[in-house]
Every structure is written in C-alpha cells, then in structure tokens.
Amino acid sequence: MKVPRGVFITLEGGEGAGKTTLARRLAAALALAGQPVLRTREPGGAPGAEALRALLLGGTVAWDPVAEAMLMFAARREHLAKTIAPALAAGAWVICDRFADSTLAYQCHGHGLDPSVWRVLYEVALPGFAPDLTLVLDLPPEAGMARAAARGEPDRFERLGPEFHARVHAGFRRIAAENPDRCVLLDALLPPEPLYAAAAEALRDRLGAPL
Template sequence: MTTDKARFITLEGGEGAGKTTLARRLTEALAAAGRPVLRTREPGGAPGAEALRALMLHGTVNWDPVAEAMLMFAARREHLAKTIRPALEAGIWVVCDRFADSTLAYQCYGHGLDAAVWRKLADVALDGFAPDATLVLDLPPEAGMARALTRGLPDRFERLGAAFHARVHEGFRAIAVAEPHRCTLLDAAQPPEAVFAAASVALHSRLGLAL
C-alpha cells in the first residue's frame, strides 16, 4: 500500500456530463493502486447533508437564490466536517461528485446570484479548504440533458430550462479557465474510457498520481 498524503479530488460539470461514471472509475483505480479511497457526492455525503439534498433536489419550493446557496453551503459544511476532513485525516483519498464550484456555476452563473455572496458563504463554510485537483467534465448542455433524462424523473434542477443550463455550462468553463492551477477541462463527449484516460493523465500531472 502506498503511504503518500491523501488528496481531495472533485468532479464538476453540468447535468449528464458523466461525473458519476468517472467518480466510480477513479475510485476503483485508486483502490486497485493500493490507496484507501472514499467516493462521495454533493449535495449530500453526510446525514444532515443528505436531508438537505432531498429538500433541494426533490422538494417543490422555488428558493430565493441566496437562500438556495445558503442551504447548499450548509450541506457542504456538514459534508466537510463529518465526512471529508475525517477521511483525509485518516489517510483516505476522497473523490467527490460536485463541490463548491457547482454552487458558483448553478446559483451564480445559472440564477444570477452575486459572486460576492458565494465568496462570503465559502469563507464561512470552508474556512480556506479547497480541492487538490478538480476535473471539469465539459459537455454541451443539450447533450447532457438528453443523457440525464434517461435516468428517470428529472429533479428540480434538471427541470430548469435550456437557457439556465447554457449559463451553467459557461460558468463551469469560466471556472476552469480562471483556476488552471487546480482545474482541468475534459471533453466529456468522448466515450467513458477516453474520459477516464484523460482524467488519469491530468491527475498524474497535477498530483503525481499513477492510475
């Protein structure tokens, strides 16, 4: 078993971009390489955060953007405090499907929330904590929604219109461009094997991780 420092890897992107598939592949590869690993998701990943997930994804409330962002960061704080930090401190790598970038993309770019609100909430909830590496899965929103709608009944975000998802897509691209030291933009229109291969190259470059 390797003894290098555990790292926090996040996967970002719009609906249907393939984050869950890639998270599963990365988790399997890390385990096969001898690294203890935890796969998790947002919103969710801890009991309180999962309760908020149900409220935000499957509830019927049309949330004010500030209130929605506050709920997202409340769930994220629980996730960080109860799951992510304890795992990293125990030497367990963490692969997370969505993190703070999703709130910036969905609530700020998508709903028009002032990014200053996002920064204030991030300062309080995360206290400077950030991913070691972020893989942004880039897929045209119409293709992503076509994939997402094959999974069953759409959640509250999936029911939002094409213009909203186009803004979210541009938001993720802007985040990747703004933080090249942390983010790698991956072409998610490729087959899953090619996406995994590109992700492996990116993680080797950024973290020295061989998968």
C-alpha cells in the same frame, strides 16, 4: 477549519456530464493500486447533508438564490466536517461528485446570485479549504439534458430550462479558465475509456496518482 490533508479531488460539470461514472472508475482504480479512497457526492455525503439534499433536489420550491446557496453551503459544511475532513486526516484520496464550484455555476451563473455572496459563504463554511484538483467535465447542455432525461424522473434542477443550463455550462467553463492551477477541462463527449484515460493522466501529472 484546519484539515490535515490526504488528497481531495472534485468532479464538476452540468447535468449528464458523466461525473458519477468517472468518479466510480477513478475510485476503483485507486483502490486497486492500494490507495485508501473515499467516493462521495454533493449535496449530501453526511446524514445532515443528505437530509438537505432531499430538500434541495426534490419538490417544486423555487428557492430564493441566496437561501438556496445558504442551504448548499450548510450541507457542504456538514459534509466537510463529518466525512471529508476525517477521510483526509486518515490519508485517503477523496473523490467528490460536485463541490463549491457547482454552487458558483448553478446559483451564481445560473440564477444570477452575486458572486460576493458565494465568496462570503465559502469563507464561513470552508475557510482555508480547497480541492487539490478539479476535473471539469465539459458537455454541451443539450447533450447533457438528453442524457439526464434518459436516466428517469428529473430532479428540480434538471427541470429548469435550456437557458439556465446554458448559463451553468458557460459558468463551469469560466471557472476552469480562471483556475488553471486547480482545474482541468475534460471533453465529456469522449467515450468512457478515452475520458477515463484523460482523467487518469491529469491525476498522474498533477498529483502523482498511482494509476
């Protein structure tokens, strides 16, 4: 899909890393600066994708990793077509809580799915499309799981064991290291203000954001 581009920013990281809070703060700051902005999330962000979110995060189904990845990319395609692409075409800065890197980290690094399957699904669902900038919030998995537990009833992924989340954490660090032109690794152990300051600096340096 050829998409006229505004600016597309993704936030990635394991459970409890603070992606949603940081996305909300960045979106508010951009809006205050007069920049059209849309904050969205995955899985979800469009009606069909939200229906798949309920299927993927709820219940107790132990999905086959290929089937799980296919559902994630089906939701992502709906999200791109129905929400992200129109916002970018209108010149908005789109801030998305999770995107394709999460499928690489969770389904490939976490569940052992062959990355070649991820690459094929990516090309089918998102041909020629990628974030302008990805902020990877780096948090030790034990700290992240403690934060997630404090939020309330865990979802299906949060109920998976510490070994799984350790693999996911390592996966996100590897993604950041292998994509330095796109990714910025942030220390999610920082308090909210210094973490926001580091993220805002990355947006200014990489994208010329009015922050």
